Amino acid sequence: MVVAKAGEVQSELKYDRVSEIKAFDETKAGVKGLVDARISEVPRIFHVPPDTLGETNVPIATQFHIPVIDLQGVKDDPGTRKEIVKEVLNASNEWGFFQIINHGIPVSILEEMKVRARMFFEQDDELKKQYYTRDNTKKVVYNTNFDLLTSPAANWRDSVYCNMAPDPPKPEELPEPFRDMMVEYTDRMMNLGHLLFELISEALGLSPDHLLKIDCAKGLGQLCHYYPACPQPELTMGASKHADSSFLTVLLQDHIGGLQVLHENQWIDVPPVPGALVVNIGDLLQLISNDRLISVEHRVLANSVGPRVSVASFFVTYFLSDSTSYGPIKELLLEDNPPKYRETTVIEYMTHFHNRGLAGKSALLHFRI
Ligand SMILES: O=C(O)CCC(=O)C(=O)O
Ligand SMILES: [Fe+2]
Numbered sequence: 001m002v003v004a005k006a007g008e009v010q011s012e013l014k015y016d017r018v019s020e021i022k023a024f025d026e027t028k029a030g031v032k033g034l035v036d037a038r039i040s041e042v043p044r045i046f047h048v049p050p051d052t053l054g055e056t057n058v059p060i061a062t063q064f065h066i067p068v069i070d071l072q073g074v075k076d077d078p079g080t081r082k083e084i085v086k087e088v089l090n091a092s093n094e095w096g097f098f099q100i101i102n103h104g105i106p107v108s109i110l111e112e113m114k115v116r117a118r119m120f121f122e123q124d125d126e127l128k129k130q131y132y133t134r135d136n137t138k139k140v141v142y143n144t145n146f147d148l149l150t151s152p153a154a155n156w157r158d159s160v161y162c163n164m165a166p167d168p169p170k171p172e173e174l175p176e177p178f179r180d181m182m183v184e185y186t187d188r189m190m191n192l193g194h195l196l197f198e199l200i201s202e203a204l205g206l207s208p209d210h211l212l213k214i215d216c217a218k219g220l221g222q223l224c225h226y227y228p229a230c231p232q233p234e235l236t237m238g239a240s241k242h243a244d245s246s247f248l249t250v251l252l253q254d255h256i257g258g259l260q261v262l263h264e265n266q267w268i269d270v271p272p273v274p275g276a277l278v279v280n281i282g283d284l285l286q287l288i289s290n291d292r293l294i295s296v297e298h299r300v301l302a303n304s305v306g307p308r309v310s311v312a313s314f315f316v317t318y319f320l321s322d323s324t325s326y327g328p329i330k331e332l333l334l335e336d337n338p339p340k341y342r343e344t345t346v347i348e349y350m351t352h353f354h355n356r357g358l359a360g361k362s363a364l365l366h367f368r369i
Contacts, residue, residue, distance in 0.1 A: 020045050021148060025100035028132040029125055030158035031145035032307075033227040042166050044153045046236040051296060064268045067091040068182050068276065074103040074195065081199075085144035089203035090349035094298030097261050097277040104195075106189045109277045113185045116178035120160055123177055131160065131175060136318070136354065139169035146354070156236045156302040157227045163318060165190065165220040186220060189250060189313045192227045194219045196248060196279060197315075206331060210223050215324060216247040216285070219317030219346075226257070227300065227308040238308070241361055244351040246282035246316040253278060256308040258301040263367060267299075267336070283364050284316060284349060287341045295364065341367045 024045060025046065027033050034043070069087045071078035091098035120128070131142035136150075143161040162174060164186040174182055197211040204210075211217070227238040238258055253259060253272055259281075260267040261280075270278055288297040300308075327343035344367050353363045 003096070005030075005250060008256060015044055017045060021154070023146075023246070024154075025148060026091060026277070028129040029280060030121075031090060032121055032154050032226060032228050033125070040231050042156070042230065042232045042235045046156060048235065049152050049170075050236055054092045064263055064266070064267060065264075066095055066270055067098040069098050069100050070102050071100055071104070071195075074199070077318045081202075085199055085202045088199045092200065092293040094205065094294075096286075096294040097270065097278065097298070099270070099278050101273065101276050103192055103277055105277070106191060107179075108274070109185060109188060109253055110200055110275065110277075113178070113181055113252060114121060114309050114312055116159075116181040116313050118226065118307065119177035120175050121158060121222060121226040121309075123175075127176075127244065139163050139173055142175075142281065150355075151240065153236065153240070154241050155300075156230045156233075157183060157225050157238050159223055161224075161226045162222045164217075164222050166218050166317070166320070182222060185311070186313075189222075190217070192250065192277075193220065193248065193315050194248070195225070200248070200285070200293070204292060204329070204332060206219055206329070210329070210331075211247075214288075214326075214329075215317075217315055220316065221246075221314040221318050221322060223312045225300075225308075225310045225312065227256075227306050227310075229302060229304055229306040230302040231304070233302035233304050236302050238296075241297050241299045243295045243297050244280060244282040244312075244314065245284065245350055245363065246285045246314040247288075248315040249279040249280045249282055250313040250315075251280070251314075252311040254309050256306055257304055258303050259310075260299055260301065262297040262299075270298075282314070282316065283353070284326060284346065287344070287349075287367060288326050288329050290337065290340050292332065292334050295362070297362070298345075316350070318350055321347060341368060342369055 018256040030093045064085050069084060071084060074084050131140050133141055135145055140162050145160040147348040148154055162182055171179055194217055197217050199212040201208050257272055259270040261270055281293045283293050283295045285293050323345060325345055327339055328339040333339055352366055356363055
């Protein structure tokens with residue numbers, strides 16, 4: 001009797017994870033496919049492993065709020081700009097995250113982008129499957145969990161990635177549901193990105209075009225996420241704890257919530273603010289700023305009321321073979337502030353980040369001197 005029970009526990013622990021992952025991947029229908037099939041229990045491949053429960057149990061603090069910065073007047077009034085630059089510096093240095101309002105992208109465009117992103121995931125499965133791939137050199141990559149094959153637990157989300165700059169796909173290569181919108185949104189995001197990199201350059205005491213001149217805004221990847229409603233949200237995550245590999249990320253989230261930022265070892269909610277965009281410093285900006293700006297870990301809780309939709313705009317050239325080296329900016333270094341990181345290329349950084357997946361310590365540590 002006792003032996004049989006032990007055997008059962010053993011098989012529960014040692015289930016054939018690899019086969020289950022492979023079978024799930026082969027459906028090409030993602031997490032949405034499971035929800036469409038009306039599963040009532042979250043499959044084991046999605047269960048957060050007990051050894052990371054400590055991380056899940058970090059307290060959730062409500063006394064902190066990530067800064068909201070109003071960009072009204074940033075282009076017209078030097079005094080206002082100076083104040084905004086100060087706020088950007090404080091937020092990027094202490095939080096690594098802030099929200100922006102009056103950023104110049106009309107609310108109607110933000111709303112339409114979310115609707116169109118959702119339409120991609122909710123279109124006919126057969127049409128969607130043609131984009132399913134794990135080949136990151138493709139211009140359009142739809143899949144579930146970019147690190148599905150290596151992560152300790154799969155996340156309750158599907159994603160579609162479009163590499164929009166510097167070398168965009170032809171419009172007809174973009175999925176029909178968001179084809180026109182993705183082009184328009186990318187244009188708008190490029191303009192906003194230029195402004196943000198100017199403000200961050202100024203915040204660092206550099207000339208306004210410094211970060212643009214070293215091509216921080218050269219690459220733009222648009223990543224649309226779909227977090228279906230989950231029948232047992234306490235067992236899994238929408239997105240595991242991670243920091244972004246980009247220079248900068250601008251995130252459009254819907255009204256559902258669930259994004260949390262790790263601040264002073266506590267999880268802080270990033271509440272949806274109508275019309276706002278969330279900005280966060282990525283690893284590469286932390287590296288070139290020699291830790292003046294911080295790339296902070298964040299996660300997304302699974303939800304029971306979704307789908308939740310978000311669109312993350314990553315300023316980074318991803319897997320483009322570009323040999324430009326990035327290290328701590330010379331102007332920021334002093335005798336008592338020597339470089340903390342070795343030089344690297346974006347492709348070397350991205351490859352390291354992708355091979356690690358979303359779990360574990362910051363990918364930056366690998367480049368630390
Ligand atoms: O969906 C979200 O709110 C966050 C997405 C995210 O963190 C990412 O794409 O890196
Ligand atoms: Fe992220």
